[in-house]
Amino acid sequence: xxxxxxxxxxxxxxxxxxxxxxxxxxxxxxxxxxxxxxxxxxxxxxxxxxxxxxxxxxxxxxxxxxxxxxxxxxxxxxxxxxxxxxxxxxxxxxxxxxxxxxxxxxxxxxxxxxxxxxxxxxxxxxxxxxxxxxxxxxxxxxxxxxxxxxxxxxxxxxxxxxxxxxxxxxxxxxxxxxxxxxxxxxxxxxxxxxxxxxxxxxxxxxxxxxxxxxxxxxxxxxxxxxxxxxxxxxxxxxxxxxxxxxxxxxxxxxxxxxxxxxxxxxxxxxxxxxxxxxxxxxxxxxxxxxxxxxxxxxxxxxxxxxxxxxxxxxxxxxxxxxxxxxxxxxxxxxxxxxxxx
Amino acid sequence: xxxxxxxxxxxxxxxxxxxxxxxxxxxxxxxxxxxxxxxxxxxxxxxxxxxxxxxxxxxxxxxxxxxxxxxxxxxxxxxxxxxxxxxxxxxxxxxxxxxxxxxxxxxxxxxxxxxxxxxxxxxxxxxxxxxxxxxxxxxxxxxxxxxxxxxxxxxxxxxxxxxxxxxxxxxxxxxxxxxxxxxxxxxxxxxxxxxxxxxxxxxxxxxxxxxxxxxxxxxxxxxxxxxxxxxxxxxxxxxxxxxxxxxxxxxxxxxxxxxxxxxxxxxxxxxxxxxxxxxxxxxxxxxxxxxxxxxxxxxxxxxxxxxxxxxxxxxxxxxxxxxxxxxxxxxxxxxxxxxxxxxxxxxxxxxxxxxxxxxxxxxxxxxxxxxxxxxxxxxxxxxx
Numbered sequence: 001x002x003x004x005x006x007x008x009x010x011x012x013x014x015x016x017x018x019x020x021x022x023x024x025x026x027x028x029x030x031x032x033x034x035x036x037x038x039x040x041x042x043x044x045x046x047x048x049x050x051x052x053x054x055x056x057x058x059x060x061x062x063x064x065x066x067x068x069x070x071x072x073x074x075x076x077x078x079x080x081x082x083x084x085x086x087x088x089x090x091x092x093x094x095x096x097x098x099x100x101x102x103x104x105x106x107x108x109x110x111x112x113x114x115x116x117x118x119x120x121x122x123x124x125x126x127x128x129x130x131x132x133x134x135x136x137x138x139x140x141x142x143x144x145x146x147x148x149x150x151x152x153x154x155x156x157x158x159x160x161x162x163x164x165x166x167x168x169x170x171x172x173x174x175x176x177x178x179x180x181x182x183x184x185x186x187x188x189x190x191x192x193x194x195x196x197x198x199x200x201x202x203x204x205x206x207x208x209x210x211x212x213x214x215x216x217x218x219x220x221x222x223x224x225x226x227x228x229x230x231x232x233x234x235x236x237x238x239x240x241x242x243x244x245x246x247x248x249x250x251x252x253x254x255x256x257x258x259x260x261x262x263x264x265x266x267x268x269x270x271x272x273x274x275x276x277x278x279x280x281x282x283x284x285x286x287x288x289x290x291x292x293x294x295x296x297x298x299x300x301x302x303x304x305x306x307x308x309x310x311x312x313x314x315x316x317x318x319x320x321x322x323x324x325x326x327x328x329x330x331x332x333x334x335x336x337x338x339x340x341x
Numbered sequence: 342x343x344x345x346x347x348x349x350x351x352x353x354x355x356x357x358x359x360x361x362x363x364x365x366x367x368x369x370x371x372x373x374x375x376x377x378x379x380x381x382x383x384x385x386x387x388x389x390x391x392x393x394x395x396x397x398x399x400x401x402x403x404x405x406x407x408x409x410x411x412x413x414x415x416x417x418x419x420x421x422x423x424x425x426x427x428x429x430x431x432x433x434x435x436x437x438x439x440x441x442x443x444x445x446x447x448x449x450x451x452x453x454x455x456x457x458x459x460x461x462x463x464x465x466x467x468x469x470x471x472x473x474x475x476x477x478x479x480x481x482x483x484x485x486x487x488x489x490x491x492x493x494x495x496x497x498x499x500x501x502x503x504x505x506x507x508x509x510x511x512x513x514x515x516x517x518x519x520x521x522x523x524x525x526x527x528x529x530x531x532x533x534x535x536x537x538x539x540x541x542x543x544x545x546x547x548x549x550x551x552x553x554x555x556x557x558x559x560x561x562x563x564x565x566x567x568x569x570x571x572x573x574x575x576x577x578x579x580x581x582x583x584x585x586x587x588x589x590x591x592x593x594x595x596x597x598x599x600x601x602x603x604x605x606x607x608x609x610x611x612x613x614x615x616x617x618x619x620x621x622x623x624x625x626x627x628x629x630x631x632x633x634x635x636x637x638x639x640x641x642x643x644x645x646x647x648x649x650x651x652x653x654x655x656x657x658x659x660x661x662x663x664x665x666x667x668x669x670x671x672x673x674x675x676x677x678x679x680x681x682x683x684x685x686x687x688x689x690x691x692x693x694x695x696x697x698x699x700x701x702x703x704x705x706x707x708x709x710x711x712x713x714x715x716x717x718x719x720x721x722x723x724x725x
């Protein structure tokens with residue numbers, strides 16, 4: 001893929017991902033298509049084995065995934081591919097699916113042993129692990145934060161399947177004395193958060209909010225009660241208008257983080273989008289009535305994502321507290337610089 | 342006082358904006374405001390753009406070349422992009438500086454004159470607004486025409502050489518200080534009430550203009566009633582086209598709506614919250630949430646400014662910003678009232694007084710410039 005503008009990618013992603021909205025979670029042909037398009041390695045320089053393009057392209061694809069509620073591990077693969085490329089492991093870009101996992105330090109025991117790393121413990125809620133050919137485990141070992149690449153399936157790794165609200169795989173990985181050559185690990189930037197993964201999730205949330213507002217606008221235009229379309233009722237029209245204002249803000253939240261995607265800015269987007277996602281989901285269901293909660297009608301595929309995603313990567317309470325802690329530490333003097341950063 | 346240096350860039354071609362080093366401009370504005378605050382020229386206030394009337398301060402800004410910056414040089418401006426005005430404005434707002442005296446002229450009357458004014462009006466007023474020699478008030482709302490502006494009844498009847506005005510305006514902030522006024526009046530009765538409205542520029546000391554103060558609940562005297570009894574306006578003071586006032590004023594309101602003042606009105610209180618939260622982990626989650634929202638809103642305001650520079654009139658995005666932005670401003674006030682270890686006290690000169698002024702000013706945030714219910718009706722229309 002060469003650098004394409006975000007607008008083209010937007011329509012292309014609707015074309016490719018739109019038909020997948022109702023596919024049962026899984027890989028197979030849809031994932032092959034996405035891989036052939038080079039999307040998992042988008043944003044990674046071609047010299048490093050990636051697909052080229054810039055952060056705007058990657059965010060456009062992530063937004064497209066959310067807008068189409070597509071059940072594919074695109075975001076997870078994109079952030080894992082970025083970690084792989086940063087570690088000079090271009091070989092891993094060629095495997096069908098690499099994902100990351102960020103186990104709690106306390107849940108993992110890592111020891112160094114004669115050029116090998118030995119790992120025991122659990123990494124909970126690892127996205128799409130059951131389908132992955134490799135997992136990157138982020139560990140604190142030998143004094144630094146490191147990525148360890150582990151091929152899957154692996155006899156020292158057992159997988160207990162789980163899913164999020166939207167049916168996306170979130171599996172527990174249990175490492176039982178997994179032994180990896182230390183040379184298969186590399187230092188990861190000392191960033192305490194999964195910054196890129198969370199930023200991509202933010203873009204996907206904005207996409208899902210966009211689709212939810214569009215679906216609701218259409219419903220209140222077509223659905224008639226009291227002898228006229230629902231939107232003729234002023235309270236309904238105002239509720240839709242408020243959703244549009246929230247969508248506008250959701251997009252700005254992603255833009256603000258994308259300008260300078262360091263951890264504080266990405267955390268802020270993660271926190272702010274959660275507010276819009278929650279309110280848009282509630283309003284959309286209110287306006288759809290009982291139709292909106294049926295299996296057949298598509299709204300739940302979007303709203304389940306609006307409920308699940310804000311709590312993934314880092315829990316909202318933790319993210320808010322961390323942002324507030326940093327803001328308080330900077331005090332009034334640094335507040336403004338952080339606002340406009 | 343010397344002018345700021347970022348205008349050392351080469352003169353721009355017609356239709357092109359001068360290049361400005363925005364980082365340098367921001368530092369110059371920050372340095373000036375830091376000194377002015379430290380030396381007691383002003384104390385940071387909430388709602389400083391509506392309640393901080395200080396002609397001397399506005400003239401100080403004018404002397405530095407920071408007013409009317411987007412206007413052509415021949416009209417006292419600097420032909421800078423809107424992004425430069427944005428930098429100046431957001432710094433003034435977040436410092437809580439007293440900027441009311443030049444606010445209406447710089448934000449909306451100047452741009453309106455540029456779009457619709459005759460050459461004579463532009464030459465007469467724009468340089469004097471940029472120098473803060475004249476100050477404007479907005480005579481728009483009436484006792485029976487608030488959100489429903491088109492129902493206004495103040496009449497301007499054509500007479501030889503001009504117009505004769507009779508009627509009353511209300512909620513006109515700082516009419517008692519203003520040298521000039523913007524006036525919207527009905528000049529003909531048409532079948533459609535959006536037709537037959539005309540915009541005028543008046544001198545506030547002309548015979549027939551009476552200003553009567555209306556105290557607000559904080560005791561502040563910014564509101565006024567302005568009555569017109571056989572006020573004569575010369576024909577040259579029509580702004581734009583007679584009868585086309587509705588279209589012109591709608592544009593003016595959309596410019597008014599989407600600025601950083603819809604986000605930063607309560608910013609001085611947020612600084613107190615940030616300071617108070619050190620050593621108060623129980624406040625961190627709420628502070629973090631407010632900080633996150635502010636980053637988003639500031640980005641929305643900046644994006645609107647960029648749209649203006651591209652020549653767009655993003656009416657819907659401006660309405661969205663005002664809805665979400667003023668909701669945030671009120672939230673900051675509520676949060677401060679709830680968690681600061683101090684009770685609001687209007688007689689206090691410190692934080693307690695700041696909080697008191699913020700609480701009593703806060704209902705205005707969602708009313709002026711288009712009440713939220715009205716803005717929602719704009720957003721309810723299908724996006725273009």
